[in-house]
Amino acid sequence: MNPPASRFLASLTLLIWGGVMAYFFFSNRIASYLHPAFHWAVLTSALVLVALAAASLVFPDPDDCGCSGQCQKPGRLFLVFLILTGPLLAATFVSPSEFGASAVRNRGIVTSFDQIPAYSPPTEPPLPQADGSIGESTPVNPSAFLPQNASGQLQAETVDLVYASAEPTLREDFENKDVEVIGQFLPARTGNPEGDRFNLVRMFVMCCAADARPIGVTVQGKAEFPEMTWLKVTGKATFPIEAGRRTAVVIADSVEEVEPPEESFIY
């Protein structure tokens, strides 16, 4: 393949990649894929890729052939173009921008605080004591940082309740209080002898969706929804000991299907 044609294919590849990344950023679809800290890297890369695509067309390669001195066959270059763009475009079209029940089950629902990646609840900084020593930091009262809905129920995340199941001070602040939790529906396959329980899960992310861990609480109440439906559950937070360990169970007063939140992840 002659150098201009080869350069055109390379430029088109960069343009497609830059275009797709820009689309993810400007459509805010990127929020379902990456931690916010990486969003600007995606935009920057998109702009750089588009700029490179344009510049490589305008400025020819002084090294002539554009293929390290060995011109490649047209068929091979076209195959490389397809490999570089086909899967990207297909995945962009197919991806629902959230995991389904299959992937969540394969990763395992985290219901124990010690399996939550580096989560720690907000704490008050340690203060100097009367004897001059520095005291210990104390958990912040959830009412100080958790918003409440119009009915006065604490708007908790699944991760808050899972952590509270192991942290006595936090547990006191949630236990037997009315809470509102948003998450995705999954039928409970274990610990559900009466068939009146389900799991409410929310994905906890460190970097990107690939490292997402589903953090789940048990909800007591009969409900039938398609798997991974977004629900808002209101009810009483309880922390009974089941199967030898304390676990978070919300006794539901109501379960309502809702639109997916703008931020589907918790960080």
Next chain:
Amino acid sequence: MAQHIFFANKGRAPDRPLRRAGGEWGVALGGGVCSIDGAMAWFSFSPEDFSYAFLSVLMEGVPFILLGTLLSGVIDQFLPSRMMTRYLPRNAFLGICASAAMGAVFPMCECGVVPVIRRLIAKGLPVSNAVAYMLAAPVVNPIVALSTYAAFRGQGAAEFVALRLGLSYAVAVIVALAVLNLPLGAVLKRSVLASAALDPDAGGGRGGPLGLRLAAAMHTGIRDFLDVMVYFIFGVAVSSLFSTAVNQALIVPLALNDWLAVASLMGIAGVLSLCSTSDAFIAATFVAFPGVAKLAFMVFGPMMDLKLLFIYSAVFTKRFVIGLAVGLFVLIGLLCVRLSILGL
């Protein structure tokens, strides 16, 4: 205002619209494998889940690869090759030790480092030094030290940071010393070997007008980007398949034995292909596993995983890449199991 419905389906179709396009294919092994959430298949593929994980890793990795390849173009045009060898110790062992520590000054992630070392090799950096930098730089750097410390807060963070960085450094040096004794033809791909041998400017930076050199640097960067991306796409596809379709509860019973725990978490690290800056947060959650297994996960993962298996193939021969994978698995496994005497 949203309609309030008590314990009832809103009447929507039984499946979400976006999830209609594909189904799931489950495979039961030996009559079904019990998992975290009841009896389920060990393998269940969903095109939507696969494409979601695939895209998320691509979006995360491309900025780093782009940075690495642009840097490789600049190195190609503006870095005199003798400059590196001039500042590196002449003694091979000391040179390797210095190269493995260079990540502390020039940190690179495991995706971005490959195009950089390819260009450095072409500019005359000894392959053993390049391998030392390639293996150590993604871990032996301040960013990973901080993220590991944050991930293991309350679990002996300082010890984990010291062991992770120290062990990664030691492994990189040992592997590089082994590479030192291999013929170049057995290590480098023929095209890379040729570019290293035939580089007419191996003695210094290229001359010519700045504009032309910038254009050449850009085209070099683009070529490297497209080249590495082919391998990256294959690697991400394979790792996304495993991370979404394979039931990870299968490994939990292996946590009871140090040997099996170390081997299985290294296997998981290889499959998940996580970024070195974030993998510690995942390692810390394997609470059922001993500390040495988590350490093995964090040392092995940034040096060898499914996506790297493909990316390394852009520079090294297939035989070398396979040998490197096996060698790292065995070496890190043995060292980590040996470390269990520390009570980790």
